[in-house]
Amino acid sequence: MFQFEKLSVNQILMFSEIVRDSSLLQKEFIEKSYLRHALNFEDTIEFLQELDLVEISEDRLTLKPKYRKFLERFKEAQKPVEIAKKFILNSLINKKTPFAEYLDKFFSHFHLKDKHYEFAPSVSERLEYSGLRNFLIDLEFLYLDSSETKYVIAEEHSFACNELIQQNQISPAEFLKIQHMKGEIGRAAELKIIEYERERLLQFPDMVEKIEHTALKNVAAG
Known part of the structure; x- marks a missing residue:
């Protein structure tokens, strides 16, 4: 299972800025540049590989078309962090990624209450999903309620959450x-x-x- 604990939006942003501005996409060069500013290079690049955004062959990085298109928008954007979070989130919840089964299991715990999707995890569930939870909080997809006992989907993402839940249910x-x-x-x-x-x-x-x-x-x- 991928270690979401070692992943952050800032790490992905830093990696994206470096490969966007670099004409040399040798892994060793990118790694050295990245590690001057951020941690967990291998985890960050593994995540992007799993999302089919980056490929490594003979120590050289290949940026997939979808990622290249994002980098172009990212460079010109007035609010690059918002664009990046949306792109990462959309890529993550894609059903074709290796994370799909784990995400399906996580979202199956959410239920609609007072117009919000929420999940009150047990102690074991907190441990199981802590890394993913923190990353989704980082993406502003969900947040902890005031009692810090429930995970709540941000209102602007309620529709996406509903879609994910409905896809996993049959009558x-x-x-x-x-x-x-x-x-x-x-x-x-x-x-x-x-x-x-x-x-x-x-x-x-x-x-x-x-x-x-x-x-x-x-x-x-x-």
Whole structure:
């Protein structure tokens, strides 16, 4: 599991500024420049790699088109930090990243209450999600309530949170439909196997009748 504890928005900003202004994208050179101003270079670059924004090959960095486009906007922006936070957040909650399952699990704990999505974690959940929580606070996606016992999604991100939660929920009817489809696929596969066995054993007529469809004979089978 990625160590979100070692990640911050400022680290990503520093890395972005360095690669944006550098004509030499050798990893060693970028790392030396970065470490003069920030910590956790390897964690920062690993995060960007996982988001498919940066690639490393033979000690050379390649900036992916999406990241290059961001860097152009970042350079000209009047409020670069806001642009960066939005870009990082949108990249992070993309369903195609390696973080998707962990994020899905985290957001599944949030429930709508008084027009806000909130999550009151147990002690073990606080430990499990502390790094991610702090990073999302850094991104201004969520905050701690006044009692510091609940995580609350910032109002401007409520819609995005709702989308994430809804994507991970299915109705009972949908669940039954999925189960039915699985059963149909299983039965079709079983019948294909039986037909194959019959054809293979046609040279032994006495054995054909002995092939039994166990799923029909015994409802507990399969």
